[in-house]
Amino acid sequence: MILNFRYSFSHPGNHCIFEPNKSHMQENSQSPMMPSASKNGFYLGLALIVFQAVMYLADIGNQSNLRYLSLVILAGGIYFFTLQFRDHVNDGYISYGRSLGYGVLLSVFSGILSAAFVYVLFKYIDPNMIDRMLLESEDYILETIKDEAQAEKAIEMNKMLISPGLIAIGTVLNNLILGLIISLILSIFLKREAPYNAFDKDTL
Numbered sequence: 001m002i003l004n005f006r007y008s009f010s011h012p013g014n015h016c017i018f019e020p021n022k023s024h025m026q027e028n029s030q031s032p033m034m035p036s037a038s039k040n041g042f043y044l045g046l047a048l049i050v051f052q053a054v055m056y057l058a059d060i061g062n063q064s065n066l067r068y069l070s071l072v073i074l075a076g077g078i079y080f081f082t083l084q085f086r087d088h089v090n091d092g093y094i095s096y097g098r099s100l101g102y103g104v105l106l107s108v109f110s111g112i113l114s115a116a117f118v119y120v121l122f123k124y125i126d127p128n129m130i131d132r133m134l135l136e137s138e139d140y141i142l143e144t145i146k147d148e149a150q151a152e153k154a155i156e157m158n159k160m161l162i163s164p165g166l167i168a169i170g171t172v173l174n175n176l177i178l179g180l181i182i183s184l185i186l187s188i189f190l191k192r193e194a195p196y197n198a199f200d201k202d203t204l
Helices: 022-028 034-057 065-089 096-125 128-144 148-161 164-190
Strands: 005-010 015-020
Touching: 034 065, 034 096, 065 096, 065 164, 096 128, 096 164, 128 148
Parallel strands: none
Antiparallel strands: 005 015
């Protein structure tokens, strides 16, 4: 970080005193988040797509515990990229609020990219996946809901909700919610307040 200095004279004796320019330090510690978050969110989204593609090619269903590895990828990406932003873009400092905001932006951008892949997969690459998902969910509903009338209503509702478009929207929302929760926790450890930071203005 480059420091600007200002000087002042104190009486008596007119001694020259050099002091760091606090407003410049505050300005440097508020680097825009959007360019970095969009770029790194794209990289995080690619990592999630690779994981989804591997799960699909290995024919591993959503019932497998391996699906939770996507949480590890998301959390690891948020931590790594927020740390990179703090140390290499934002002069080594970041407030709790900006760390949280940066993590949420990463989650949104990566979620949009991941949702685009999901939509293409379900709509064009393997449309039969929708039918398989409906059969799996129908079996689960029949196992858990013993009342026949309620089970039929649940199955009909499920058919309305399982479509490429709605699954893609759900992917974005799911990524956003999980990213928010993860960022709320990680920001406790990632925050590092800048000196002379009398106020914290958000800069996208």
